[in-house]
Amino acid sequence: MRDPMPYIMLATTMFLIIGMLLMLTRLIGGPSLYDRLLAVNSFGTKTVLFLCVFGFIIDRPDGIDIALLYALMNFIATIAVLKFFSYKALTVDLRDIADDLNEGSQ
Amino acid sequence: MWSQIIMAAEPVVQEAARAGIDWSAVWSFVSNVLTTFMLAGGLFFVLAGAVGVIRLPDFYTRLHAAGMTDTLGAELILFGLILQCHPIDDWQVIAKLLLVAFFLFVTSPTATHAVAHAAYKAGEKPLLGRWRAPALEDET
Numbered sequence: 753m754r755d756p757m758p759y760i761m762l763a764t765t766m767f768l769i770i771g772m773l774l775m776l777t778r779l780i781g782g783p784s785l786y787d788r789l790l791a792v793n794s795f796g797t798k799t800v801l802f803l804c805v806f807g808f809i810i811d812r813p814d815g816i817d818i819a820l821l822y823a824l825m826n827f828i829a830t831i832a833v834l835k836f837f838s839y840k841a842l843t844v845d846l847r848d849i850a851d852d853l854n855e856g857s858q
Numbered sequence: 859m860w861s862q863i864i865m866a867a868e869p870v871v872q873e874a875a876r877a878g879i880d881w882s883a884v885w886s887f888v889s890n891v892l893t894t895f896m897l898a899g900g901l902f903f904v905l906a907g908a909v910g911v912i913r914l915p916d917f918y919t920r921l922h923a924a925g926m927t928d929t930l931g932a933e934l935i936l937f938g939l940i941l942q943c944h945p946i947d948d949w950q951v952i953a954k955l956l957l958v959a960f961f962l963f964v965t966s967p968t969a970t971h972a973v974a975h976a977a978y979k980a981g982e983k984p985l986l987g988r989w990r991a992p993a994l995e996d997e998t
Contacts, residue, residue: 764935771905771908775908778912794908801900801904804936816954816958823965827968
């Protein structure tokens, strides 16, 4: 009896790829910028899961390092793109616009 | 999936009947079953979020579908993978998987909140039926 777990993990990666393709359709045809940004963020989460499962399939769990890096980079990329499209620059000091942010949260 | 589970149970049952209970074989079978169910549950939530992002009508409902399901599905898949590791030989893998799970658990709702706040400040209107959206600052 061979170990059944690589096959189950292979099926998991197949369904994760299907989810990534669904996210790509929203990324290409999204009506607004924020839809596309949401699709990119969710695509990155699925990529992290794909890297973790794939590292277990090939029995070399080194891919988890790349997945950790990708999870952090995905978050920072989302925040950076949001800041750029909100203030039209990446060099805005957030202390200068703190009053604006506080008004928005009330 | 069920046939694979039953086929995986065969050597465990035979070996236990022959020479007492081999607890490592029992644990490998139990961890395989638990991992299968956790991967299936995680895939259910991830695919439900993906279908929700495709089919829901406006931006905020899509955000709700993607943001909540991604967090739970990712945690389920990662903890299912942790069950496959040996707790002493693979402690580095377990630590790295726990780090990935922690960072996803922290950053995914934060990114979702940031996207929602930016869209709200930019004036993205939700589709509403009977209810009204809370007014923006410059509209009051």
